[in-house]
Amino acid sequence: MSYKIPLFQLNFGEEEIQAVTETIRSKWISIGPKCEELEHLFEEMFHVNYAVSVSNCTDALHLACLLCEIGVGDEVICPSLTFAASVNCIRYVGATPVFCDIIGSEHLNLDPEDIERKITSKTKAIIVVHMAGFPAKMDEIMSIAKKYELKVIEDSCHGPLSEYKGKKLGTIGDVGCFSFFSNKNISTGEGGMLITNNEEMANRAKLLRSHGMTTMSYQRAKGHATSYDIENLGYNFRMDDIRASIAIEQLKKLQVDLDKRVAVRKRYIEKLQQIKNLVVPHADNQEFVSNYIMPIVLENCTSDYRDEVRAKLHEAGIQTSMHYPAIHRFSIYKEHNVSLPQTEYVTGHEITLPMYAALTNEDIDFIAETLNKILNG
CATH class of the missing domain: 3.90.1150.10 (Aspartate Aminotransferase, domain 1)
Known part of the structure; x- marks a missing residue:
């Protein structure tokens, strides 16, 4: 059906087409210089120390759970008013989701009071979803996290550049995750970003997103390394330079x-x-x-x-x-x-x-x- 007024409109133009063309002509289309450029742009725009590009936000959330050392026997508090990826990532690492209620019709984010009611000796972390791009009550949530020594993962896929008391969403907790799905504010079709101020987490994320390899093919092709080791059981969560080139143009807009x-x-x-x-x-x-x-x-x-x-x-x-x-x-x-x-x-x-x-x-x-x-x- 053709709608008079569609739900959303893709913000693409000649810039994205030209960026893809130039990347293809460069003859480097997998993870490489464009992914690095995109990561640096994120670090600058979000005032964060580290950004790690990934294949989608689901993988970013999966990585975030691993970085927060969530595993079998742990519980993670999460909303039910969200997309499935925000909860599935908990199951990926063998942990148990504990569903928390929202405040209500006027505020669609997690209720801090219900968060505290759901905490047990098994609780390891809280996954916060900033619904529709509006900030959750992060002062209260971070206070609870500090009190019970919990990690906080921000699913900020709805809120690139959204703010909470002068801070960008995704930079308040331990790890922030973003989506570049086709209908998001930053769109590449598929793609995502993980951000953190923790150097150890960032370095581990870079290892885990590429099979646990200590160097990637781009580094070896440029002569920065000639071999690699595998230090961790990693995954193939890499973004590619074609999508990164689109994301760079999207960030400019x-x-x-x-x-x-x-x-x-x-x-x-x-x-x-x-x-x-x-x-x-x-x-x-x-x-x-x-x-x-x-x-x-x-x-x-x-x-x-x-x-x-x-x-x-x-x-x-x-x-x-x-x-x-x-x-x-x-x-x-x-x-x-x-x-x-x-x-x-x-x-x-x-x-x-x-x-x-x-x-x-x-x-x-x-x-x-x-x-x-x-x-x-």
Whole structure:
């Protein structure tokens, strides 16, 4: 179906095409100079000591769990309102996810009070997801982590350059993880980045992302080494220079794109707050954020009605989505038998509206007017 207003719009132009062409012509397309350039750009933009490019954010999260020495018998506190990768990574290392509730419809991130209630002698870490690019309550979470000597992994794939009290998301905990999936603020199709201020973690991440090898083929081709050792049981989590070249161009556009999204969200809030029977999460946020998506939560209705509203929006040419189904209700995680009332309400009543920099005031007004007619007649 062709939509009048799609959910998102790829921010690609001739720059990305030219970057890929030049990389192919360089005859070095696997992990190499472009990946290194991208890592240095991340370090500068995020004011962080180390950045390690990887094949996707799932692998970054997997690596983060390994770097935090999470393993069999450990428990990791995590949200259920997230994409599956934020939880699957815990299982990859043999640990047990412990699902924590969110604050509510107005704040979609982990509830610090519920985090502390879920801590046991087996708890090793907390995975924080900054939902929609809006910061979790990091002061409270970091205080809890310090109190119980826990590691903190930030899944910041929704929030490149989003801030919390002047700090970039992903730089507050022990490790930050970012996604370059096709619909993210920084898009390369697939790809990701792990950032940290811990030198030992960064060095280990570089080993583990490439089979545990002490040097890579690019270093050997340039004469910096002639052989290698394998020190750890590693993985193939490498990014390639083709995708890195695209990411470099995306980073150049990022701040301008995010500034435009701020204006889009401001218009959205102005219009949506006039509509009865819905909540705009994080409407009171004063931090600079990426505005990755535009979630709303319906009130006084059922999840079936939410689905009817989405169907009517689609009929009007407005594409929507849901972020996300509750992870703890998937078949693979039902065994945990946990009740998360706030998460369950939001996942049954949330609608993700279109969000991208090129949305016009007319587009936003049409979305709001259509939504108001559906909800309030």
